[in-house]
Every structure is written in C-alpha cells, then in structure tokens.
Amino acid sequence: MIPANTELDRDYTFLTIEQANAVTANAVREWSDVETSTFEMSVQGTIFEKTGIADVTADNVDQIYGVENGYGFWVNYDTDGGILENYFGVPRNSVLGIAFPEWADEETGEIIEATALMNGWYVDINDTDGTQVGGVFTHEFGHAINMSHSQANGHLVYMSASYSPQYDGVPGCAGVTEFTSSSMLDFSAIETMFPFINVRSTAGSNQHTINVKDDIVNISDLYPSEEYKAKFGSIQGKLFTKEGVEYSGINLIARNLDNPYEDVISQQSGNMTQGRIGPDGSFTINGLTPGARYALYTQEINAGGYPTQQTNILSESEYWNDSESANPGVDNACAMTEIVVSAGETKQVEMFFNGYQDGIQYTPLISAFVMDHAKNGKKALGTTSSGIPFLYDSATKSFDTLVSPDGYALLSSTSTAMNKTATKAAITAHFNDNGIMQGGVWDINSGHVSMLEDLTGNSCALSSQQGDSSNSIWDMDDAGKRVVGTTRFPYDGSNRCAEGEAARSLGIPTVWDVKTGKAKLLPGTKMVDRSYGSGKEIAIMNGDEQIRRTAWARADRISGNGETITGSTNGFTQIAWVNGELVDTYTEFGAIDNSVISENGRYVAFGAIENRRPAGVKVWDTVTNTTQKIGSLRWCDNIPAISFWTNYCDLGYSHEELVELGFGLPSVMVLDANEDLSMITGRAGSPLSGGFVGAIYLKGIGWMSSAEFFAKQGVTEAKGLLTDNMFGLSADGSEIMAGIAGAVLSIEIDANKAFVCDNGRDRELSFPKQVVDAVSAGAEFGRCAHIND
Amino acid sequence: MYKSSLITIIWLCILSFIPDQASAQTHQAASSSNKGFNVPEELLTTWELDEAASMEYAKKSAHWNEHIANLMPKLIATNKQIKYRFNQDEMVTIQAAKEHELAISLLKQTLTSYKFKFEFDDKPKQLQVIKAAGGRINIQADGLLGYQFLLWKKRRERLTGV
Numbered sequence: 047m048i049p050a051n052t053e054l055d056r057d058y059t060f061l062t063i064e065q066a067n068a069v070t071a072n073a074v075r076e077w078s079d080v081e082t083s084t085f086e087m088s089v090q091g092t093i094f095e096k097t098g099i100a101d102v103t104a105d106n107v108d109q110i111y112g113v114e115n116g117y118g119f120w121v122n123y124d125t126d127g128g129i130l131e132n133y134f135g136v137p138r139n140s141v142l143g144i145a146f147p148e149w150a151d152e153e154t155g156e157i158i159e160a161t162a163l164m165n166g167w168y169v170d171i172n173d174t175d176g177t178q179v180g181g182v183f184t185h186e187f188g189h190a191i192n193m194s195h196s197q198a199n200g201h202l203v204y205m206s207a208s209y210s211p212q213y214d215g216v217p218g219c220a221g222v223t224e225f226t227s228s229s230m231l232d233f234s235a236i237e238t239m240f241p242f243i244n245v246r247s248t249a250g251s252n253q254h255t256i257n258v259k260d261d262i263v264n265i266s267d268l269y270p271s272e273e274y275k276a277k278f279g280s281i282q283g284k285l286f287t288k289e290g291v292e293y294s295g296i297n298l299i300a301r302n303l304d305n306p307y308e309d310v311i312s313q314q315s316g317n318m319t320q321g322r323i324g325p326d327g328s329f330t331i332n333g334l335t336p337g338a339r340y341a342l343y344t345q346e347i348n349a350g351g352y353p354t355q356q357t358n359i360l361s362e363s364e365y366w367n368d369s370e371s372a373n374p375g376v377d378n379a380c381a382m383t384e385i386v387v388s389a390g391e392t393k394q395v396e397m398f399f400n401g402y403q404d405g406i407q408y409t410p411l412i413s414a415f416v417m418d419h420a421k422n423g424k425k426a427l428g429t430t431s432s433g434i435p436f437l438y439d440s441a442t443k444s445f446d447t448l449v450s451p452d453g454y455a456l457l458s459s460t461s462t463a464m465n466k467t468a469t470k471a472a473i474t475a476h477f478n479d480n481g482i483m484q485g486g487v488w489d490i491n492s493g494h495v496s497m498l499e500d501l502t503g504n505s506c507a508l509s510s511q512q513g514d515s516s517n518s519i520w521d522m523d524d525a526g527k528r529v530v531g532t533t534r535f536p537y538d539g540s541n542r543c544a545e546g547e548a549a550r551s552l553g554i555p556t557v558w559d560v561k562t563g564k565a566k567l568l569p570g571t572k573m574v575d576r577s578y579g580s581g582k583e584i585a586i587m588n589g590d591e592q593i594r595r596t597a598w599a600r601a602d603r604i605s606g607n608g609e610t611i612t613g614s615t616n617g618f619t620q621i622a623w624v625n626g627e628l629v630d631t632y633t634e635f636g637a638i639d640n641s642v643i644s645e646n647g648r649y650v651a652f653g654a655i656e657n658r659r660p661a662g663v664k665v666w667d668t669v670t671n672t673t674q675k676i677g678s679l680r681w682c683d684n685i686p687a688i689s690f691w692t693n694y695c696d697l698g699y700s701h702e703e704l705v706e707l708g709f710g711l712p713s714v715m716v717l718d719a720n721e722d723l724s725m726i727t728g729r730a731g732s733p734l735s736g737g738f739v740g741a742i743y744l745k746g747i748g749w750m751s752s753a754e755f756f757a758k759q760g761v762t763e764a765k766g767l768l769t770d771n772m773f774g775l776s777a778d779g780s781e782i783m784a785g786i787a788g789a790v791l792s793i794e795i796d797a798n799k800a801f802v803c804d805n806g807r808d809r810e811l812s813f814p815k816q817v818v819d820a821v822s823a824g825a826e827f828g829r830c831a832h833i834n835d
Numbered sequence: 836m837y838k839s840s841l842i843t844i845i846w847l848c849i850l851s852f853i854p855d856q857a858s859a860q861t862h863q864a865a866s867s868s869n870k871g872f873n874v875p876e877e878l879l880t881t882w883e884l885d886e887a888a889s890m891e892y893a894k895k896s897a898h899w900n901e902h903i904a905n906l907m908p909k910l911i912a913t914n915k916q917i918k919y920r921f922n923q924d925e926m927v928t929i930q931a932a933k934e935h936e937l938a939i940s941l942l943k944q945t946l947t948s949y950k951f952k953f954e955f956d957d958k959p960k961q962l963q964v965i966k967a968a969g970g971r972i973n974i975q976a977d978g979l980l981g982y983q984f985l986l987w988k989k990r991r992e993r994l995t996g997v
Contacts (some may be wrong), residue, residue: 617957617958618958690979692980707906708980708981709978709980732956
C-alpha cells in the first residue's frame, strides 16, 4: 500500500501507451454498450495521427485545449501529472483526472469536441495493467459526454466509518442498514459517476464498469434509445420547504426494495436549471423497472462537485408516502409508501420537508459564526466564515456587515461581547502598529472605537489564533459600563515587558470602567514562581494566605448589573468576585468549567464536583453563601457513559447504578442563562466520550438534553443539525443563539412560543414562563404528537 | 453552424483519492506535560482484577451498602474484561484485545501510594495507586467505574490474604 500524497521515486510509466489505449477502449465500450442508450463511441486514432503532436506536455497542451482540433473526444495521458500541475495548476497528488465537453453547437446543443486528461502519476505501483485506474477513465469519459456526479451507493463504501455511518435509506428507520465500514458493500455496487474513487484497491476496477442502474439511467437520459421511455417507468416530482417554496440541491433516491444496490437511481432536485432561474425543486427519475417496488427518499449529498449546488436537508431525511405533508405530526419520516410503476408510466409526487410553522422555529444561519447574542434577543454579533464582521438583526432577518471608520481590525477575538441593547461591544483591536492588540469598546452605532487602558503599555502579549494581544476581553455588563478580562504582566514584576519579551508575561484578572477606560486589577490573584520548572503561575490568595495555585486565571463573566464577576482558573476550576472580594468557588463549592450569573448578580450557577465526583449543577446564593443542587442530565437516557474506552450503557448499567458506583452526575458545563437563572443552557460530554450533548434546565421541569427538548416540541429541523451549544440566551430565555461544536454555523432559535400537551390537547404558550407554569400544573412538555419522541 | 467554447463551464469532474481507511480507529491519546517522572518499578507489570479480594475490600468501604452489594457481581463481571499495564511513562488499558495508552507522570509518592497526573479530554486529571495487602493495588481515577471497590493483582501471581 502506498500512502496518499507520497512522492514516488519512479519514472511514472507503469502503463505503456498500449495499456492505456486498452483501458480507454474498455471505457469507451462500457458507455457504448448501454442498451437503452443510443450513445456510441469508438477509437479513431491517436493525437499524433490527428495533430502531429508526438508528446503532449504542459508546454504544448494549449494546442489541444481551447483550440478546435476537429470533431470527437480527445484523451490525453498525462504520464507524470505535469500538465495537471503546470497547465491547470492542480497538484498531481490531489486529482486523478479532468474532463469536460469543449465545443458545442450553439443551435442544437450537440457536443462537438470533448476532452479528458488522465493523471498517470496516480497509477498504483501494483496496478500494472491499469485495471484499478480503469474506473477513472470510465468516470472521466462520463463527464466528457456531459454527465455530472452522482451519489447512489458510493457513499456507503467510501464515506462509511464507525464515526461517520452511512445509510441505504432514511437513517433510523426500519429495514435501513447502517454502513460503518467500506467492506460492508460489494464494490461492484459503486456507481461510476460517484465523485470519489480508490485507485489503490479493487474499488477502482469496479467503477470501470457500467453495471449500476444509476449510471445506466444517467447516460440513457442524455442519449435515450427509442424504447427507453416506453420500457421503463418514471417518477416526476417537486421538493418543497415546509413553507411551500421549491428547494434544489437535495438528492432524491429511488431504491428497488428487492434489488437495492444494483437497481438504484439518484437525481438532484433542480438539476435541470442548476439554480439559474430561482428556486427549483423539480426532479425526474427515469429507468424504473416495471412492477418493481421502489422506496423514494431524500438524502443530503455528502461531498463532491455538482453543477447544481448541493444543499442541506432542512429538517430530516424522509421517505415519500401517501400522507406526504410538511406536518411532522402527520408525515412520519419513516413512513414509506412503495412506488410501483408500469412501463411508460410516470408517477407524480410532491415532497415537503417536515417542520411546523408554529411553536419553536429553528433556523440555521449558514457560514455565520455568532460570538455574542445581546440580552435583548434582537441582535447578534459575529463574523462570516471569511472573517467579515456582521450584526444580525433577528427582527428583519438581515445581516449588516460592519466596518470601523477608524480602520481598526475589529472582532479579532472570539470572545467579543455586547451590552444588552447591542449598542456597544467589548473587543480587542490594534490601536498602534506594534502588532499587539489591546482591549477596546466599539460603539456599534457610530463605529467609534475607544481604547481600554493597558496597565503594561500594550507591551506584553499572548499569542492565539486571533493574533497577539495584551488584553483578553470576555464580557460586558448590560449597561455597557464595565468590561472584564485580563491584563498581561511581565514575569519580572515590572509594569512593562521588555522588547522581544512580550510572551514572558501572565494575565491578571481585570475590570475596566468603560466611561473612563480605566483598568482595575481584581483582587485575590498573585503571580508567583512556578512550583516546578521556570516561569510564573497564579496563586489564589485569601489575604496573605495562598489557597491554591493555577497555571492562569481570568475574569470572563459579569452580571447584568455589573456587580458580580466570575472567572476561570486553568480552564477547569472557577473563581468569583462578589462585592469586590475574591471567592474561590472551586475550593468552597467545587465550581468547575464555567459560570452564569443572574442579572442582579445574586445567583451564580456552575457545574460542580464533590469528593472528586461530578455533582451536577449548583446555584450559589451570594447573599446567604449557600448552594442549591439543581441536578444534571441522566446517564444513558441523555448522555452516553463512555469512560476509559468502555461504554457502560452498552454493558447494561443504569443512570442510578453509574451514579452509585462513582460516576456522579453527568458533568454539565453551563453556557448561558436567562436573567433569573430559571433557564440555563449547558453542554455535557466530550469528543472522547461519545460526543457533546446540549442541555437545557428549566426551573420547575428540570434538565433535558437538547435532543429531547426539540424532539418533544416537534422541531424536526433540529434532527439533522442538532445544537450542542446554546450559548446566547435573551433576558427572558425566549430567543436563543446556538451552534454546533466544531462547525462554522450558527442557529437562531425563536422560542417565544412552545407547546404543552394538556389532557391530550396541544396548547401553544409563551416560553419559558407559561410553559413551565403549565407543566407544573400537570401538562406535559411538548406537542401531544411528539411527547414520546 | 455556430460553435461555442465550453471550456469556461468545465464540469466539476475532479476525482479525489480516498486513502485506505482500514487502519482508522478511534484513538484516545492523552499527554503528559511533565516527562521525566517515571512509573515506579513495582508497578511495571500487567494488573488484573482480583475478584475475591475486591469483594472483601468493598465490604470494608465506607460506601458499602445494600445497593453496592447488589451491584458488585456486575461490576466484577465488567472489570474482569479489563487489564491495566504500567509502562515507564504510561498506563495501558487492555480491553478485548485492544490497548489504549494513557501518558502519566508521577506527581507524588508515599510509602502506601503513588499519585500520577494525566490529561483526559484536555483536562488535568489525577490517578492514584494505593498499595493494598498481599501486593495488590487499588487504582483510583475519575471515570474508572467503581474504582473505590476494586483490587488488582499482578497477572498470574498467586496472592494471599486481603
């Protein structure tokens, strides 16, 4: 096995011209032998015979491309990948071939000349007769005669893994196989026009042949024989959003239930117009075997270039059925009606993405990375995936891109925070040309940016993905009067880092007065020599007494009224400042991970540990200095119990047993809360323990996973893009900004209204207060049709 | 007849190589930032569950109650499938023929225990090995289910008395 992207010390001539010609002839024959297509192609000679060019290279290939060379299809063997690299500018280790129609008759649309370039550099060292690379030839020739990519079975082989299962139907429905390994499907079922191929295995040789119905229908649709339409059946339909707008870019698959991998046909919605005339959800699937039973379902296209932009499933994949509707209460995604057509018959269908238009609305904002959601719930601040700052207005659903008239590099930090009314934002910015950012406040309306004081003269710096900064800026109070973060101080105890020594510094928790810009160090932390090695660390102090030591400390959250501040030490344990005094909430209450604070600063909620065991979430009353335990999610019901590589849920342990045996309650990192902490969001789990799980606490109801919360409310849109990161709650909790860990994607959740099921009847109520009150009075949380989801 | 060049509307026809995925598997790597403090000699072997000793040890635990008594057979059955091997700077969990390495470094040692540090899920954690009677050990760490009730013995050694 030759690893990918490894330079090979060879002369790149594993295939002779004769062998390559033989592979070409086979590929030509495969496409020409399709019975239901009139397409015929035969080898007529060599490039040398037609043009006199003995060896096509990057230096003379422009005599082939962009030039009419006469009718036909020109196949170029790029033996060492030099043409790819030097003419097309494509690295030879990333592409196996390029092909396209080159000239066409404007009146008839007939392709006159087409071309394909085959990358000889990628021929495997063991593929001495070109059998494995043959799939590339047939695939590229398909493009040359106007076929696009296709996804019918290929994803089951090439994209299936235990961490990325693939399905031959709607995931989770009866009779659907979950593919977790490439070996689970016979390679002969891979369609030739799938965008990927492995030329290091027999998968490649299997893509050489046109045996899967998907490929046969593709070429027959373009070059149909007279009897093609008459001998087979068709499905014609449109795909709509829940609002009834046509939707393009989704794969529609018709799979023969009795011959599922050979007789399968896919088509992309809107592929005939490719998005050029507005929303187009139409699709036509031809070539159905008369009398056969087909399942028709929606599926996202995983990857690969397509002329029609592939799009996301808006709610959930689903089967077509007789009750097709946008209403998830009526149209179960797993309910499938078999489609049986006779020869020449066309079955007309309509498909709708499931989703309610009332209750909680769940809207992905693609490629938008929201950093903060104002407590008024109306505005969100963030950057696009290309780094352009924006302000999102949830009332108008519009994005305003933001440019500072002062020319500062704004929003360089991912910890930008706004005041309640979204008129000010605490940021880091470059105020001079020394390459080190410092804290500032951005007046969003005027665009003016004012500097926050740096007690070490913007001389020290921490390097991060966002650049070097002498301050870290984390939060701002509701009125926009106070900002919290850190100021970096030099190891030598002076007030300025020496030139070139900016990194020999450590952050000290700081609060700024926005009006004056003045910085004030928060009490209770002290820079001390490390216990081992060189450098400095932070000591948490009670007066002159050291309580504990930590690698670093910061202030990262401030209450709405600006009175209470919390912070993190070493990213794990918590501290707080109440009435200007430090409280080591980790030592006193076991506070870990993160904290959220009520608007009035009295209550602070955090994840906690007791006797080294996770103890769920606690709410600390800073006035009485007492805590109340408010619980957590449940092992196995909400979150997998995977630890030290063992999945204890799979071994039959229950939540209670796991708690009893020492797991404690699932640890929830609190993310945000409404003003009185009656609603708290959080996240549990980790990539190493089965993934993240979003969590929601509603006082009076308790904890739910985000999956349970949205499922019970019938929010099908959350099934495909389930948030595990609800980081931005409005003051009353009804407006939520959310994300998915690791994805450049934000989700706007309008939860002004939600449902309870009251004596078997749905009631739409204000959320969260009326919903919680109704549940406390005996109603069930969620829509009646989804209570058990 | 008019002809038009289609070269500007190139099909998106690039094929990508898919590397062999046969060796892909989840690997829970952990790291230690404090190399140089090695695992003590007496731990450098493979440890397996001592069922009988664990039952006796659990009965003496402050957490022992009726629930734990009922759960012990299940806990023992689970942990019988697991072995731990200490190497110079790592603890290896051996389970169903799979091995998972956890980098550890010694923080502190006393006559009766060793304390190691490690990172898991990017968080600092501690692992404590407490010496028990008959050369057995008790391994304690967050996330080790039922650790306070279990004793481990050197593999294939006959031991006496708890």
